[in-house]
Amino acid sequence: MSLDLFEKFNPILNDYNSLPEGAANPFTVSMEKVLSPTTAIINGRETVLAGTNNYMGMTFNAECMEAAQKALTEFGTGTTGSRTLNGTYDSHKKLEDTLKAFYDVEHAIVFSTGYQANLGIISTLAGPKDYVVIDSDSHASIYDGCAMGNATVVRFKHNNPDNLEKRLARIRRDDPEAGILVVLEGVYSMLGDQAPLKELTAISKAHNAYVLVDEAHSIGVFGETGRGVAQEQGVEDQIDFIIGTFSKSVGTIGGYCVSNHPKFEALRLVCRPYMFTASLPPSVVASATKALELIATTNLRTKLLDNSRKLNAGLYNAGFNMGTKGESPIAAIIIDDQNTAIAFWGEMIKEGVYVNLALPPATPNRLNLMRCSLSAAHTFEQIDFMLEKFIIVGKRLGLLQKISKQAGISG
Numbered sequence: 001m002s003l004d005l006f007e008k009f010n011p012i013l014n015d016y017n018s019l020p021e022g023a024a025n026p027f028t029v030s031m032e033k034v035l036s037p038t039t040a041i042i043n044g045r046e047t048v049l050a051g052t053n054n055y056m057g058m059t060f061n062a063e064c065m066e067a068a069q070k071a072l073t074e075f076g077t078g079t080t081g082s083r084t085l086n087g088t089y090d091s092h093k094k095l096e097d098t099l100k101a102f103y104d105v106e107h108a109i110v111f112s113t114g115y116q117a118n119l120g121i122i123s124t125l126a127g128p129k130d131y132v133v134i135d136s137d138s139h140a141s142i143y144d145g146c147a148m149g150n151a152t153v154v155r156f157k158h159n160n161p162d163n164l165e166k167r168l169a170r171i172r173r174d175d176p177e178a179g180i181l182v183v184l185e186g187v188y189s190m191l192g193d194q195a196p197l198k199e200l201t202a203i204s205k206a207h208n209a210y211v212l213v214d215e216a217h218s219i220g221v222f223g224e225t226g227r228g229v230a231q232e233q234g235v236e237d238q239i240d241f242i243i244g245t246f247s248k249s250v251g252t253i254g255g256y257c258v259s260n261h262p263k264f265e266a267l268r269l270v271c272r273p274y275m276f277t278a279s280l281p282p283s284v285v286a287s288a289t290k291a292l293e294l295i296a297t298t299n300l301r302t303k304l305l306d307n308s309r310k311l312n313a314g315l316y317n318a319g320f321n322m323g324t325k326g327e328s329p330i331a332a333i334i335i336d337d338q339n340t341a342i343a344f345w346g347e348m349i350k351e352g353v354y355v356n357l358a359l360p361p362a363t364p365n366r367l368n369l370m371r372c373s374l375s376a377a378h379t380f381e382q383i384d385f386m387l388e389k390f391i392i393v394g395k396r397l398g399l400l401q402k403i404s405k406q407a408g409i410s411g
């Protein structure tokens with residue numbers, strides 16, 4: 001008898017099937033209607049969205065929608081081809097020009113998703129004789145980029161400059177000529193903590209390594225003109241490659257990499273996740289281009305960060321066990337027990353608030369998280385509503401603890 005290819009999934013299926021009887025299922029929830037960047041109909045009721053990564057609220061921006069509708073009418077629903085064949089329209093080039101202007105760099109390549117940007121750039125740049133050095137909390141797309149490539153992969157402890165120094169020193173001792181690519185993130189997606197890019201880039205440069213920073217959760221959110229944590233921390237000139245996504249602040253889908261490396265354009269000829277997939281549809285390209293222009297010229301960051309401070313401080317002051325000190329629009333409540341986390345999620349939905357339930361293996365240190373990601377489009381009234389509901393459910397489940405146990409957050 002042939003082996004059942006699905007047998008290896010039994011442990012995860014068993015976990016999935018052991019969801020408590022009658023519990024709301026966080027894995028099958030769907031938005032029946034989306035009313036705005038911050039509200040939707042879920043299970044027939046109006047729900048405040050507190051976990052969508054829609055940091056700038058761009059999904060319903062009138063100018064972005066108008067640009068998308070115009071492109072849809074003029075160019076159709078899709079390109080039906082790869083960038084290297086029939087899938088490059090003038091609008092794809094304009095989007096890349098917009099990215100170059102946004103970052104003030106020489107080169108930009110647009111991918112069909114941020115996932116593919118990491119997959120393609122990491123696996124293509126680092127060859128068999130090279131090293132990729134990654135933070136242990138890296139996003140799955142970074143891990144998958146490493147797995148797809150042929151380089152030696154070395155991990156360092158999350159946001160730990162001393163440990164990065166140790167790893168790089170050892171590589172250099174063993175292989176003085178090796179090419180090294182250090183991969184960092186501006187903001188880590190699950191807990192919302194920022195990377196100490198100043199220290200990490202200084203160490204990387206001292207060991208003659210290239211630095212790539214994934215700003216998926218920080219484009220639009222940080223920096224004087226919204227370029228991300230590298231701009232915020234004043235280290236853009238130390239960074240060789242910035243990767244980002246259009247699926248969060250930009251409000252649509254797609255990914256990109258920008259760089260000043262003089263040979264960067266060679267990647268269009270060798271990077272398989274760029275070459276062997278269809279390009280973005282014209283409507284998506286048009287709305288992404290418009291959103292980037294708006295992010296560069298409109299300051300939505302102040303409102304977003306005010307909202308974030310209010311939610312983080314409110315949750316902390318209520319006595320929740322918070323993942324970080326509120327360094328970004330991401331607020332994550334740590335819940336020790338997985339079934340309690342699932343129950344928490346279900347109770348919040350019943351109360352009219354949608355948050356992300358984040359469970360292992362998607363989380364660092366196998367944490368169970370109720371993860372919020374705020375938007376500049378949220379009103380203070382909506383944040384008060386979220387806080388009220390979090391506190392009701394937190395009390396019901398016995399999750400509020402003495403504040404003195406936690407690191408301080410002011411807000």
Ligand SMILES: Cc1ncc(COP(=O)(O)O)c(C=O)c1O
Pocket residue numbers: 113114115116118139141185189214216217245246247253254255
């Ligand atoms: C840090 C990071 N990089 C890359 C991605 C992938 O982005 P996309 O949704 O465009 O594939 C994500 C998405 O969650 C992310 O959090």
